[in-house]
Amino acid sequence: MQPDPIFVIAAALAVAVILASAATHKLRAPARFASQLEDYQLLPQALVRPVARVLPCIEAVLAFALLVPAARQVAAFAAAALLAGYALAIAINLWRGRRDIDCGCAGPQQAQPIRPVLLTRNAVLVGLALVASLAPLSRALGVFDGFVVIAASAVALLIYAAADGLMANSPRLLKLIGR
Amino acid sequence: MEALIVSNILLWCLLIALAFAVMGLVRQIGVLHGRLAPAGALMVDKGVAVNEPAPQVTAADRSGRPVNFGYAGEKAQLLFFLSPTCPICKSLLPAIKSIAKTQAHRLDVIYVSDGDMDAQKALIAEHKLEDATYVVGPEVGMTYQIGKLPYAALIDNTGVLRAKGLVNSREHLDSLFETEHLGSATLQQFLHNSQHAHGAHNH
Numbered sequence: 001m002q003p004d005p006i007f008v009i010a011a012a013l014a015v016a017v018i019l020a021s022a023a024t025h026k027l028r029a030p031a032r033f034a035s036q037l038e039d040y041q042l043l044p045q046a047l048v049r050p051v052a053r054v055l056p057c058i059e060a061v062l063a064f065a066l067l068v069p070a071a072r073q074v075a076a077f078a079a080a081a082l083l084a085g086y087a088l089a090i091a092i093n094l095w096r097g098r099r100d101i102d103c104g105c106a107g108p109q110q111a112q113p114i115r116p117v118l119l120t121r122n123a124v125l126v127g128l129a130l131v132a133s134l135a136p137l138s139r140a141l142g143v144f145d146g147f148v149v150i151a152a153s154a155v156a157l158l159i160y161a162a163a164d165g166l167m168a169n170s171p172r173l174l175k176l177i178g179r
Numbered sequence: 180m181e182a183l184i185v186s187n188i189l190l191w192c193l194l195i196a197l198a199f200a201v202m203g204l205v206r207q208i209g210v211l212h213g214r215l216a217p218a219g220a221l222m223v224d225k226g227v228a229v230n231e232p233a234p235q236v237t238a239a240d241r242s243g244r245p246v247n248f249g250y251a252g253e254k255a256q257l258l259f260f261l262s263p264t265c266p267i268c269k270s271l272l273p274a275i276k277s278i279a280k281t282q283a284h285r286l287d288v289i290y291v292s293d294g295d296m297d298a299q300k301a302l303i304a305e306h307k308l309e310d311a312t313y314v315v316g317p318e319v320g321m322t323y324q325i326g327k328l329p330y331a332a333l334i335d336n337t338g339v340l341r342a343k344g345l346v347n348s349r350e351h352l353d354s355l356f357e358t359e360h361l362g363s364a365t366l367q368q369f370l371h372n373s374q375h376a377h378g379a380h381n382h
Contacts, residue, residue: 144184147191148187148191151194152191154195155191158201158202159198159201159202161202161205162198162202162204165205165206165208166205169208169209169212173212
């Protein structure tokens with residue numbers, strides 16, 4: 001069954017904005033991102049700097065490609081793979097028992113240690129990217145469809161930001177109530 | 180059909196507004212967590228006793244004007260001891276500035292720091308303290324025997340030291356004014372005094 005284009009385009013728009021914001025955070029503070037990447041201890045030392053430089057560029061390109069209808073499907077698969085890769089990196093470090101490293105998930109104000117709940121967050125994002133990769137039903141789109149797409153992705157992004165904030169707050173809350 | 184479209188648009192707008200409100204709430208909780216950060220161990224300190232006349236000292240502020248500490252004057256003085264190298268000091272500056280603003284009619288806030296002048300200038304520019312009285316030099320800190328930062332001392336308008344202490348959070352700052360209000364140097368002393376008074380009342 002083919003989904004309505006509204007779902008696909010709204011999902012693509014939301015993933016594009018999330019990737020673009022992630023890319024700008026990383027490009028604005030390359031040194032911080034490089035040290036976060038180093039903390040994950042997944043790459044040989046020589047590769048850390050080049051990868052830290054290339055990853056934000058890939059994110060930015062994918063964000064842009066998601067908005068181009070012709071490239072949407074490929075870009076959405078690539079974005080899903082990238083987000084799944086991040087989840088894998090977190091999972092490996094959780095499995096190693098290194099729960100004290102900074103996730104580097106959101107901006108500089110939201111430093112948070114890696115926790116299993118972050119895997120859920122990435123799973124949701126991968127799901128969103130996979131929705132964006134589906135081939136939509138072809139139908140003519142009007143102004144109202146455009147409005148619904150923008151409104152839906154705006155709500156999705158705001159709720160994502162709120163959920164991200166709640167996740168960043170929860171370790172601090174646990175510390176406050178002494179657990 | 181028309182009514183359905185209108186209702187749909189209205190619902191989307193309200194949903195966006197609601198999502199904004201939720202995000203705002205989450206951000207505010209984050210700020211509160213930041214303000215409630217662990218305070219650190221308090222210590223018993225020596226130096227000038229509370230409720231005694233404050234030591235009198237004069238030092239030049241950043242622009243060379245003399246500033247009197249511990250003299251009787253029109254307004255009470257809040258001395259905030261800080262350093263550009265102390266991150267907690269910086270996180271307290273917004274609270275200090277808001278106190279300076281709301282209590283301007285009865286309180287002069289004086290920032291006392293020591294060390295590298297360039298770092299001081301950067302701190303002043305970053306936190307917009309250009310108009311504040313900002314003293315750089317070791318004299319005041321040595322007179323008041325300040326060992327730890329951020330530290331604050333409250334001197335009333337008769338030149339008596341009313342409260343002092345290590346301030347790690349806004350709560351600690353507020354407790355300085357509470358101390359002034361209660362007239363006791365420490366909470367323990369206040370409890371002791373009030374128990375005493377209570378006991379006397381019963382007899």
